[in-house]
Amino acid sequence: MLTLRDAALPDRHWVDFVLQHLDPTLGLTRNRGRIVAIRSETPDTKTFVLRPARPVAFSPGQFVPVRIVLGGVVHERPYSPTSRPGTATLSITVKRHPGGTVSGWLHELAAVGDVVEIGEPAGDFVLPASFPARLLFVAGGSGITAVYAVLRAALWARHEIDASLLYYARGTADFAFASELRALEERHPALRVQLLAQQPDGGGTPAGHISPAQLDALVPDHLQREVFACGPATLLEAVSAHWSAAGRASRLHRESFAPPAGASDDAGHAAVPVQFRRSARTVDGDASTLLAIAEAAGLRPATGCRMGICRTCTCTKIAGRVRDRVTGAIDDAPMSRIRLCVSEPLGPITLDL
Amino acid sequence: MNAPTNLPVRAGVPASRNSRALTPDEVDAFGAELDALRTEVMASLGEREATYIRDVQSIVRYAEIGGRGLLLLGWLPPAWVAGTGLLAFSKIVDNMELGHNVMHGQYDWMNEPSLRGDTYEWDHACDGDAWRHSHNYMHHAFTNVEGRDRDIGYGFLRLFDAQPWQPLHLVQGAVAVGLATLFQWGIALHDLEMDEVLRGRRPLDDVVRESRPVLKKMLRQFAKDYVVFPVLAGPSFVPVLTGNVLANLLRNLWTFGIIFCGHFTAEAETFPASALENETRGAWYVRQVRGSSNLTGGPAFHFLTGNLSHQIEHHLFPDVPAVRYADMAGRVRETCARYEQNYNTGSFWSQFVTVLARIVKYSFPTWPAGEPAVAR
Numbered sequence: 001m002l003t004l005r006d007a008a009l010p011d012r013h014w015v016d017f018v019l020q021h022l023d024p025t026l027g028l029t030r031n032r033g034r035i036v037a038i039r040s041e042t043p044d045t046k047t048f049v050l051r052p053a054r055p056v057a058f059s060p061g062q063f064v065p066v067r068i069v070l071g072g073v074v075h076e077r078p079y080s081p082t083s084r085p086g087t088a089t090l091s092i093t094v095k096r097h098p099g100g101t102v103s104g105w106l107h108e109l110a111a112v113g114d115v116v117e118i119g120e121p122a123g124d125f126v127l128p129a130s131f132p133a134r135l136l137f138v139a140g141g142s143g144i145t146a147v148y149a150v151l152r153a154a155l156w157a158r159h160e161i162d163a164s165l166l167y168y169a170r171g172t173a174d175f176a177f178a179s180e181l182r183a184l185e186e187r188h189p190a191l192r193v194q195l196l197a198q199q200p201d202g203g204g205t206p207a208g209h210i211s212p213a214q215l216d217a218l219v220p221d222h223l224q225r226e227v228f229a230c231g232p233a234t235l236l237e238a239v240s241a242h243w244s245a246a247g248r249a250s251r252l253h254r255e256s257f258a259p260p261a262g263a264s265d266d267a268g269h270a271a272v273p274v275q276f277r278r279s280a281r282t283v284d285g286d287a288s289t290l291l292a293i294a295e296a297a298g299l300r301p302a303t304g305c306r307m308g309i310c311r312t313c314t315c316t317k318i319a320g321r322v323r324d325r326v327t328g329a330i331d332d333a334p335m336s337r338i339r340l341c342v343s344e345p346l347g348p349i350t351l352d353l
Numbered sequence: 354m355n356a357p358t359n360l361p362v363r364a365g366v367p368a369s370r371n372s373r374a375l376t377p378d379e380v381d382a383f384g385a386e387l388d389a390l391r392t393e394v395m396a397s398l399g400e401r402e403a404t405y406i407r408d409v410q411s412i413v414r415y416a417e418i419g420g421r422g423l424l425l426l427g428w429l430p431p432a433w434v435a436g437t438g439l440l441a442f443s444k445i446v447d448n449m450e451l452g453h454n455v456m457h458g459q460y461d462w463m464n465e466p467s468l469r470g471d472t473y474e475w476d477h478a479c480d481g482d483a484w485r486h487s488h489n490y491m492h493h494a495f496t497n498v499e500g501r502d503r504d505i506g507y508g509f510l511r512l513f514d515a516q517p518w519q520p521l522h523l524v525q526g527a528v529a530v531g532l533a534t535l536f537q538w539g540i541a542l543h544d545l546e547m548d549e550v551l552r553g554r555r556p557l558d559d560v561v562r563e564s565r566p567v568l569k570k571m572l573r574q575f576a577k578d579y580v581v582f583p584v585l586a587g588p589s590f591v592p593v594l595t596g597n598v599l600a601n602l603l604r605n606l607w608t609f610g611i612i613f614c615g616h617f618t619a620e621a622e623t624f625p626a627s628a629l630e631n632e633t634r635g636a637w638y639v640r641q642v643r644g645s646s647n648l649t650g651g652p653a654f655h656f657l658t659g660n661l662s663h664q665i666e667h668h669l670f671p672d673v674p675a676v677r678y679a680d681m682a683g684r685v686r687e688t689c690a691r692y693e694q695n696y697n698t699g700s701f702w703s704q705f706v707t708v709l710a711r712i713v714k715y716s717f718p719t720w721p722a723g724e725p726a727v728a729r
Contacts, residue, residue, distance in 0.1 A: 011474060013467040017414050029466065072403020074464035278458055278470065278489045279672045280637070298392050299672065300462035302469060312464055315471060352471060352485070353458065 024115045025053040031118045035110055036089060041176040044096040045142070046107060047082070049089050050118065056081070056090055058121035060153035061146050061228070061255070065119030065304065066092065068105055076119070076304040076312060077102040078257060080146035082177075084156070090118065093176055095142035122309065125230065125255035127153055132226035135163040136219055138210065138239055140231020141170075146255045147230050148177055155188055162190045164219050168210065168235065172201040194218055210238050223248050230255040257307070275350040277318060285349065289325065291340035294353060301340060301353055308342035315340055320349030364631060366639045369622055371695035375639065379692060384635025386688050391670050394677050402674045403463050409451050410468070416443035417476070420600070421582060427592025436592075440600035445607055447476045449659025450675065456485060459674045478537040480570035483544035483563075493671050497616055497623045497644035504616065505623065507532065507539060508548035511715045513623045518718040525716050536605035541571050607657070610705055611648070615664040618646040619707035620697045641668035642689055647682075647698035654701070655679060665696065 012028045019026035025034060033052035040046050056064055063078035079092040096107040110116075125146055135154055139147035144167060154161050169175050174197070181193045196207035208214060215222045223246050229239045236254050243252045274285035274293050285293040291313055294301050304312030308326045314337050321332040322343040330346065331338060340351075363381070368374040375383065416439045423436030454460075458470030466472075474481045487503060495501035499515040506512045510529055511522045532539050545564055549555035578597040586593040622643045632640070648654075648662035655662050663678035666685055673681070689696040 014414065016467075017411075069465075071400040072407070072463055073399075076464070277494065278485070280494045281634075298388070298395055300395055300398065301458070302461040302464045304464060 023053075027053070031056065032115050033090065033118050035112050035114050035116065038110065038112060041093060042174050044107075044174075045093060045176045046096075047091055047093045047176075048106060048110065049083075049091050050116065051089050052118050055086070055088070056118055056121060058085055059126040060085065060149035061125040061127070062121040062123040063146070063255075063257075063309070064090070064092075064121045065309070066102070067117035067119060068102060070101060070105060074117075075102050075105075078123075078305055078309050080123075080125075080149050080255075081121075082145055082149050082152070084152075093142075093145045093148075095176075123255065125150065125228065125253055127157070128226070131157065133162065134221070134225040135161060136222050136225035136227045137163065137165040138168075138227065138229040138231065138235070139165065140168045140235040141174075142176075143229075143231030143235070143255070143257075144169075144176055145230075147228055148181075150228050152184075155184065155191065159188060160190055161188070163188075164192045164194070164222075164225070166194050166196060166210070166215075166218060168196045168198065168207070168231065170197070171199050172197050172204075210235055212242050215242065225251070227252045228255075229253070272345045273348045274345060275348075276353045277350055278353055285345045287344065289341055290322065290338070290343045290345060290349065290351065293345070294340060294351075299353060303341065306341045308339050311339060313340040314338065316352040317343075318350040318352055320351075321346040322349065363633065364636065366636055369643060369695075371620060371697075372639075372643055373693040375692060375694075380633060380635035380639060382635075383688065383692050383694075384633065384638045387638050387669055387685070388634070390681060390684050390688075391673060394670075394673055394681060398462060398674065398677075402460070402676060403465075405676050406451070406455070406460050406463075406468060406674070407465075409446065413443050413447045413451050416440070416446070420596075421593075424582075424593045424596040425586050425589050427586075427589050427596055433592050433596055437596040437599050437603075440596060441603040444476055444600055444604040445657055446659075448604060448608055449611070449661060450656060451475070451659075452477065453488075453659050453661070454675045456481060457489060457671050459672055461672075474570075476574075478541040478571045478574040479543070480541065480566045483541070483567050483570075487544035489671070493668065495629070496641055496668055497621065498626060498629060498640075499623055500626050501629070503543065503546065504612075506617075507543060508546070509539075510712060512617050512711055513715070514719050515623065515625070516715075518715075522716050526712060529712050533606055533609035534602065536609045537574075537601065538571065541567060541574075610701070611658045611661055613708045614648055614701065614704045615645060615661060617708050617711055618697060618699075618704045619711060620695060621646050638669055639694065641665070642685075642694050642696065644668070645697070646704060647696070648701050648704055649698055650701065662701075665698075 016027040016029050019028070025032040031052050031054045033050035035048055036051045037049040038046055058064060058081055061080065063080045065076045066079050067074050067076045079094060081090050082093055083089060083091040094103050094106050097103045127150060137147045137151050147165070151163065151165060154163060165181070167175060175195050178195065185191050185193045197204070198206050200206065219225070227239070227243065229236060229252065233256065236256055240249070240252065240254065243249050271284045271286060273282050274290065275282040276294065276297065276299060279299055281297055281299070283293065283297040291301065291303060291306065301315065302312050317331070317336050317338045319334050321330065322338055323330050323346055325342045325344060363377040365377045366375045366380055420436045420440030420443055423432045423439065426432040427436060452473065452475030455468050455473045456470050460468045461470050471485070492502055492504040497505065499505070499513065506516065509532060510525050511518060545560050545567060546555055547560060550557055550560055578601060579594060582597060583590045583594040624640055624644070628640060642665055645664040645668045647665050648658065650662055660675035660678045661667055663675070663682055666678035666681050667675060669685065670681065686696045
């Protein structure tokens with residue numbers, strides 16, 4: 001039914017425009033936060049403490065999209081908060097990526113008092129409802145942020161929990177939260193932290209990459225543990241292969257902040273016509289994502305993470321059959337909302353783009 | 354890529370009254386030149402355009418606040434005049450340079466949620482989704498194709514020979530005045546295609562099903578301008594109401610004038626449905642040029658038309674930010690000249706007079722013989 005509310009409620013973006021003049025963190029459509037502290041963790045890693053206008057209801061291990069405006073364009077990256085949920089501030093730890101737009105801005109230009117936008121938390125890299133008896137955490141490089149968040153949540157929940165952390169990084173100085181982890185180890189007798197440097201300072205012996213033999217040596221009962229792994233693709237692949245071979249893949253939780261792997265080898269998308277209806281263009285799509293096809297055709301759709309996380313590139317598929325590269329789900333419903341960055345065409349497609 | 358099927362049969366484009374015929378190779382080359390221009394401009398988008406459209410968004414909102422604020426003092430004639438003017442200005446810019454252009458997805462690359470083409474809503478009676486269908490799709494894909502582009506006469510007016518004459522067309526001059534006066538409501542109902550129901554080509558159930566969001570937006574817009582703001586104004590009820598009515602009227606007349614000059618000038622061509630068969634990208638470009646007409650004027654004029662004064666460029670490049678059309682026009686015009694394609698342009702009044710003449714001419718029965726040869 002048509003209600004007075006429909007008729008009289010002002011547009012939310014319009015209200016935000018007025019609120020922005022009062023305080024740049026205010027807004028109905030989005031949550032913004034001021035940077036209240038910045039501290040260095042390692043030579044290329046910094047922690048940013050944000051005070052959002054509205055509390056962010058996340059579970060430890062989830063990520064929140066952080067958005068900044070550079071050159072007029074909104075850029076977004078997912079970061080895993082390491083602060084305790086329910087507190088007024090939110091901490092994110094960011095590694096400086098060479099040539100990275102968002103991490104570059106945060107490291108070089110961001111100052112206390114600056115405002116960033118904080119999106120809705122997402123991700124299923126969280127402790128299961130039935131609490132596991134023994135835990136193993138595997139972190140590689142900046143993957144420590146999500147792992148650290150879950151580890152701390154486990155320790156808050158059960159002080160005496162039997163947990164082991166294998167933390168891989170390049171040099172001895174590259175371990176973020178090293179002193180915090182040592183302090184946790186002292187407070188929690190059943191926690192064991194092993195820092196594994198690939199190129200230790202002072203000519204120590206390299207720890208070497210993760211392998212079944214190394215796992216047997218460092219954590220002999222690793223297959224009996226619930227595992228949380230986050231890090232580069234090579235590390236995650238090795239972990240997945242090992243746990244799958246042992247038939248324990250169901251105990252493995254993994255998080256990756258890299259784009260999904262390439263095309264599946266389904267037949268049917270050798271050259272399918274992709275019609276961009278709003279742009280009045282039809283092109284031959286190849287075996288890549290609809291986002292790549294659109295950009296190759298010269299379109300510039302809205303994009304965010306480009307890995308199926310943030311939903312910025314969501315658009316209406318008027319007709320056609322697509323596969324979600326992340327989940328493998330096939331969608332052939334008309335007028336469905338799809339994420340371009342992870343959708344590959346399996347037949348002729350019409351998009352409202 | 355190996356695409357054995359559905360490759361368009363390469364065809365040339367026939368001559369029309371002011372444009373010469375093009376061979377298949379020329380059509381391809383024409384399209385390739387325009388594609389290259391488009392690619393160049395799309396690659397150059399950045400802070401300049403982003404700042405521009407954010408400024409436009411701010412101008413629309415400040416003007417609306419200022420206009421509605423002044424109308425609260427509307428018992429004072431200067432405040433009423435200034436308030437009405439500012440509100441009309443806000444609505445015109447919101448409809449054209451901001452809303453129309455944003456809804457084409459011209460600024461999607463900014464990733465800014467309030468400027469996203471597929472969710473934007475404007476200060477207009479027409480529901481955004483209905484607009485995206487009737488305008489972005491039906492009109493832009495099938496520009497001036499008889500029976501497909503429903504913007505030809507908006508289902509009310511007869512403007513081309515191919516439309517069969519009916520006695521009712523004798524009064525279409527008066528109908529056009531009515532449409533111009535109530536243009537936003539006409540556009541709001543346009544996508545429901547009720548004229549097709551009268552012709553028995555569309556089931557009434559479809560209209561009923563699709564009418565909910567349309568009626569909702571119309572009610573919202575009516576309530577906002579004619580109930581909520583006047584009532585909120587208390588003692589200024591009357592000046593706010595009259596100011597809102599006049600601001601909407603001014604916006605309706607202006608947008609009607611600009612839009613009718615875009616495709617219904619004397620030299621704008623229409624095309625039979627067969628023009629769509631195996632139409633290549635190049636031929637699509639040729640059709641957009643021949644079916645559209647530009648308006649000359651200064652920067653303020655272009656701004657108030659939402660750069661739709663560059664209608665030809667807009668139809669060639671509907672998703673390029675309109676603020677860049679002026680830059681592109683020189684190259685487009687030069688390309689058209691080289692291929693001897695008519696680049697239809699003129700001042701607002703000179704073009705508008707031909708639109709009026711057309712409305713009058715087609716009130717009476719005409720026969721295709723009197724019409725320029727079109728692509729068949």
